[in-house]
Amino acid sequence: MSLQVNEAAPAKVALPAPPATATALALAATLGGFLFGYDTAVISGAVAAIDANFIDPRGLPETAADSLAGWTVSSALLGCVIGGALAGWAANAMGRRGGMMLAATLFIVSSLGSAFPEAIWGATGAGALGPFVGYRILGGVGIGLASMLSPLYIAEIAPPSQRGRLVSYNQMAIVLGIVGVYFVNWGIAALGDDTWVLTTGWRYMLASAAIPALAFLLLLIRAPDSPRWLVMKGRHAEARAVLNRVAGPEEAELVLAEIRDSLSEHSGKLFSFGMGVVAIGLTLSAFQQLVGINAVLYYAPEIFRNMGASSDSALLQTVLVGSVNVVFTLVAIFTVDRFGRKPLLIAGALVMATAMAALGTLFHLHALGVGALVAMLVYVAGFAMSWGPVVWVLLSEMFPNPIKGKAMAIAVAVQWLANLVVSWSFKVIDGDSVLIAAFNHGFAYWLYAAASLLAALFVIRFIPETKGKTLEAIGASWRGK
Known part of the structure; x- marks a missing residue:
C-alpha cells in the first residue's frame, strides 16, 4: 500500500500538541503502568525479611527452603497470569475504566494485606505465609489487569495523530515505578538498622504501594470511559462527547466513524x-x-x-x-x-x-x-x-x-x-x-x-x-x- 503525498506540502510537518484533556487522561491511566512497575519491584526490599519471618523458622532442608522462598517472592506472577487472562473480559464487561478501577482496588487490598497478613486471618509468624502469598497473588491479578488495560485505554482515548506519543508514556511509567520503589525502600531502610528492617521496615515497604494505588482510583472516578467501549455498548452520544473533549469537534466525527468501522471487523483464526x-x-x-x-x-x-x-x-x-x-x-x-x-x-x-x-x-x-x-x-x-x-x-x-x-x-x-x-x-x-x-x-x-x-x-x-x-x-x- 502506498501513501499519496501532496507535493506542495512541506517535507516536515510539526504535529500539534495533544489536547490537554487527552494528555491528562493519558497521564492518569499511566498510574496503572506506574503501579505495574512499583508492585513488581517492591518485593525486592522485603526478600530478606520474607526469609527471616516466613521461611527460616520452618527449618526446611536447603532446596525446599529455597524453593518455598522463590515461590513466595514470585507468587504475584501467578496472579499476573490470571489478571492477564481476565483483562479481556474486564475490558468488555466493565469497561476499560472499570477494569482499571478494579486493578487499583486490588492494588490497595494487596499492599495493605501483604504488609499485615496477620490482621484478619489471625495467623502469626511463619503461619502467616499463606495469607501473605494470597495477598501477593491478588496484587498480581491487579498487575495483570493494568498491564493490558492502561495502554489499551490510552490508545483508545488519544487522538490518532498523537497516539504513539501518549501510549509511550506508559512504558516510561513502568520503569519510573520500578526506580521509585527502589528509592522508597532505600528511604524506609534508612529509618532503622538491619534488624528493624527485618521486623518492621518491610511492612512499610509493601504498604507504601497503597498510596499511588489510591491516587489511581480517585483519578479514575472522574475519568470517562474510552469512546471505543462506549460505542460497543451503543452509547454513541457519550462517545461523541468524549471525542469532542479529547480530539476536538472536527476530528471527533472522523474518529467515531473509524471506531464503527473497526468494530465491524471480525478477528481471524x-x-x-x-x-x-x-x-x-x-x-x-x-x-x-x-x-x-x-x-x-x-x-x-x-x-x-x-x-x-x-x-x-x-x-x-x-x-x-x-x-x-x-x-x-x-x-x-x-x-x-x-x-x-x-x-x-x-x-x-x-x-x-x-x-x-x-x-x-x-x-x-x-x-x-x-x-x-x-x-x-x-x-x-x-x-x-x-x-x-x-x-x-x-x-x-x-x-x-x-x-x-x-x-x-x-x-x-x-x-x-x-x-x-x-x-x-x-x-x-x-x-x-x-x-x-x-x-x-x-x-x-x-x-x-x-x-x-x-x-x-x-x-x-x-x-x-x-x-x-x-x-x-x-x-x-x-x-x-
Missing part, C-alpha cells in the same frame, strides 16, 4: 497467517524474560549483599539500577524509530550477554567490587535500551490485525509464565550450596548470558524489521512465509 508468526512472537516474548531481567529487579538487594554490601548500601545500589533503567528506556524511546527494532534488539542482547558473562566470572573469581556493580548496570542498560520497550513495540506491530488480539493475549501470558519460571528458579539456583561452592553465585548469571546470546541469534534469524512499514504491509508479509 489464530493460525490464519500460518504458525510461524505466532511461534516467533511467542518466542520473542519468552526471551524477554529468559534473559533474566526480573531476577535482577526482584533480587537486586540480595545480589548486592552477595557482593558484600550492607543492607543500606545494597538498597542504595539498587536505586542506581533503577535510575539506569529509566535513562536507557528514554534512549530506546528516542532511537527505536531512527535505528530500527532489529538492530536495537541485537545490540542489547549482545551487551546483556557480555555483562552477565562478566558478572558470573567476577562472582566465580571472588573479585567483587566496582567491576561487578558496573557489570550489573551495563546489563540493565542493555535491557532497557532494547528488550524492555522494543519487544512491546514489535509485538504490537508484527501480528497481523485480524489475529492481533488473540496473539497478543497469548504472548502476554507466555511472558508472565516465563517471568514466573525465571524468578522462582533464581532463588533455587543461586541458593544451592553445591553451585555456590563451585561457582560462588556465578552460575545463574552464566545461564542468563547464554540466554541473551541465543536471543540475539534468534532475532538475527527470525525477526523482520518493521520500522517504516505499514501494519497492513507487515501483516501481508507473513502470508508467504
